Amino acid sequence: MRANISTSDIRRKWVEPREITPRPMMGGEFFIAARRLRMAKLSKKEKEEKLYRIRHSLAHIMAEAVLEIFPEGKIAIGPPIDTGFYYDFDLPRPLTPEDLEKIEKRMRQIIAGRHKFVRREVTPEAARELFHDQPYKLELIDDIIKHGTDEYGEVTDKPVLSTYRQDTFEDLCRGPHVEHTGQIPADAFKLLNTAGAYWRGDEHRPMLQRIYGTAWLNKKELQTHLKWLEEVKQRDHRRLGKELDLFSTNPQLGGGLVLWHPNGGHVRKVVEDFCREEHEKGGYEFVYTPHIGRAWLWETSGHLDFYRESMYSPLDIDGQEYYIKPMNCPFHILIYKSRRRSYRELPMRYAEWGTVYRYERGGVLHGLMRVRGFTQDDAHIFCRPDQMPDEIDKVLQFSLFILRSFGFEEFEAYLSTRPEKAVGEVSRWRDAEAALEASLRRAEIPYKIDAGGGAFYGPKIDLKIKDALGRSWQLSTIQFDFNLPERFDMTYIGEDGREHRPYMIHRALLGSMERFFGVLIEHYGGAFPVWLAPLQVKVIPIADRHNDAAWKLADKLKAARLRVEVDDRSDRMNAKIRDAQMQKIPYMVVLGDREVENGTLSIRLRDGSQKEELTADEFLAYVQSVIESKALL
RNA sequence: GCCGAUGUAGCUCAAUAGGCAGAGCAUCCGCCUUGUAAGCGGACGGUUGUCGGUUCGAGUCCGACCGUCGGCUCCA
Structure with missing residues (x-):
């Protein structure tokens, strides 16, 4: 799988890092860059900026080459990304690998022409005239004028329309670029593949053709990157899963469902046993709950209102609707509610390696990383409001400890805030978000805000790890919930003899056994540490x-x-x-x-x-x- | 779900231009009794993803469906 590359990352705003580099960078890359920047000299920064200019310029040059082949083609956007660049096109026919070769060859010719990149500012009228036959550009122009956003949707102080021109091609662009095409190393880039991509990432809008390219400062760096891609392929958990007889999937069984073979089962057992023991040390108690539950549960929890598209159709049992569980929380709440609770019992920590089923669109299924049935190392913590900060701190530290045990040393955190579709008052959301943020600060973990990325019942902290190849994977999630306790009318009797409402934390540390196993396989390249190895x-x-x-x-x-x-x-x-x-x-x-x-x-x-x-x-x-x-x- | 690519033996891949479906590995049976990454020989193995169409003839061309892969969107 490619390293996570998405434009949504570009829009995320950092909270802690002091320096913002001029180019958009994705997930983990930023951490490396930020660390380098902190301790490094200016030359690194200059190098990053040079690379940004080269990649951005190559995107334009590629667009020029593509439009030469398809004069009637429409161009969308073409930004630099962490390993190169892409450009989105609306073309009369699908691109073939031969097209890519042709385009790449033509790009080298354009580079050899040492064409200047000329910037100019244009009025809205002039811009509309210039791009009169480019509907996507016209939409961007309107947005820049109306909302003060630039071509990537980022808000800028003063909307300025600028274009850059090289050779015969002029594009709406804020820059910056290289001075002339001769500054681009012609042997340090390569067009990689084509892919479908929705205009502006919106599935209701036209599907465009995206060409991805990778670009570097010199040939050696390019070759290093190509070797890295080869290594990624070698470590693909689907390939290793087959070679090492770890797991399989099967069309006869159904997409997104995993068969754990004895070898994989063994690794999983060691992982589970280790985690179980540590959870017990950490004050967790293990519970077991069924795979289905009546509609009442899911109506009460809000899942049927807010999570239905991820749930499977109900089963009819004696005229009652039952749903296969997409989460374990309602069951744990019922255990809590099975009798009166005293403040003396809190915090209570229920853990379950619970298997859940969620509907995922066919096209997103991917080996162990994205499946339809998976087992979470789930737990729910019920506590008094005054215990909440301490419990979040503990979970955060516990999570880091567990992940370090598997050889992961680098972490990133995201604080995900209230989504559009959410239950509960906004003011309480803000309080909960602040509580999570405070915990992150205490733990001194650098974090980003993922606005609107929270669960429907509360904000969350997501932890990502970086694997041996420097790729980030989301594993842990820690979710603050003040809503489900209310919906299920959970109470405890306080010191004052009155009923009070507990708070709740949902948390999974490895995330899911399936994804975690996939990450482990790729992290170790199949060569598991001795304690995990199926055969020692x-x-x-x-x-x-x-x-x-x-x-x-x-x-x-x-x-x-x-x-x-x-x-x-x-x-x-x-x-x-x-x-x-x-x-x-x-x-x-x-x-x-x-x-x-x-x-x-x-x-x-x-x-x-x-x-x-x-x-x-x-x-x-x-x-x-x-x-x-x-x-x- | 959407765009594109793709589907041949358990696995990895061949099959000139539409003309008898093949190799290596694995498996099984023999021989060999071995010194730090493949000893030798033989056998077995297929309705070329499925259904339909074009053709004297389809692995090959066309259509639909299913799966997989690369992305988009979404996510543990």
């Missing part, structure tokens, strides 16, 4: 006469709860090693005449290195220590 040791006897010793060793390790297999096929040792290597098994223990005689083991690590010879006991102790430390090898 492969014992490889060299010839049949070593099988007995191999089985004996395996039994010993198994008795210590290691996951071990013996490869006693009649293949050559080389073939057995290759197979184990391809399965990314952490330890390959080779047993031959020498080892049997010496009573030692020859240990090969999956990184190809050779460990010193150890006795079986020493090896066992070593592996156990690696498991304990959650290390890779």
Whole structure:
């Protein structure tokens, strides 16, 4: 999957970072850039700006080349993005890979022409005349004049209409650009692919053709990026899921539904066991609830009003409507409400690895990352209002601890505020948002505001991690809820003997087991750390006469709860090693005449290195220590 | 859902221009008894996603549907 690239990221406003770079950057990239900027010299900043100009200019040059092929084509917008640029077109026919080659070739010619980029400011009338046959540009012009927004929808102080012209092509644009096309390294860009994209991201508006390109300062950087893309492909969890026999999906089963194979199931079990233990240490209690519930539940919660498009059609059971659950919260609320609660009992923390089902459009399903049935590491915390700040702080720290345990070290946070469709008074929303924001500040995590991104019942903090390839993934979500307690009329008896309303926190730390597993697979490239690895040791006897010793060793390790297999096929040792290597098994223990005689083991690590010879006991102790430390090898 | 691409053996991929559907790996059966990333031989394996159309003849051309992939939108 591509790194997250969306124009909505561009519009998000940062709260904490002090410096804003001149180009729009996505998610994680910003953190890297912001950190670099903080400790770095100006030259980095200049480099970023140069890249911005190059990418933006390439977008224009691409548009020129495309319009030469399709003189009747309509152009939309063409911004730089974190690894390059794109431009959206409305063309008479679909673009082919051959078109891309042609366009790219023509772009290099234009670059070689050393054409100047000429900026000029134009009046609305002149702009409309200039773009009279470009309906998308006319719409942008109107917006700039009416709303003071620029071509990306960002509000600017004083609306100015400007154009940039290079060679035969003039585009509505705020700039900046390179001075002339000769400043663009012709061997450091490449057109990657075409894709459909709605005009202004609105599915009710025309579908345009987008061409993505990547662009860098020099050929070497381009090649590094192309290699990175190749690495992304190699680590694709769908590919590794098949190769390592971790999971599968199946058209006969239905889209977005996941089959966990024994290998994947094993990883999941270790993850779940670890998390369960930590939750118990953290004061959580585990509950179990059904997969369906009567319509009353979902009417009361507001799901049928605010979440219906993500829910499946009801089942008819004895004339009553039942819905498959898209969330676990109403069930946990019913447990809370099963009897009177005292303030002394609070906070109460109910945890459940609960499986939920949500309708997702067919086109968005993606391996483990986006599915229709998934299991959340869900929990709901019920507390007194005065306990709320402390509970949010605890959840935030707990979340960071859990994620660090899996080798994630970099985090980003989003504070999502009240959406259009929401329950509850606005003033209480503002209070809740402030509470979450205060917690983020206490935790000293840099965060962005995602305006309108909250759940319908309350604002939330979403945590994203960065994986080994620098990509961000959303995992944790922490949601403040003052609405469901009211809707379900939840109460507790306070010190004063009166009824009070509890607050509620919804939270999932790994998010869903499916997505988390997908992220883990890609983060580790399938080479799980020893504590998670489905198979930890492969014992490889060299010839049949070593099988007995191999089985004996395996039994010993198994008795210590290691996951071990013996490869006693009649293949050559080389073939057995290759197979184990391809399965990314952490330890390959080779047993031959020498080892049997010496009573030692020859240990090969999956990184190809050779460990010193150890006795079986020493090896066992070593592996156990690696498991304990959650290390890779 | 929308735009585009795509669908051949369990997997990865071939099949000149519409003319008998093939290879490697995997699996199974033998032989080999092996020293740190593939030993050798043989066998098995297909209604070319499904349905319909064009044609003397369709894996190949056309249409619909299903799935997958790249995006858009949306999201754990």
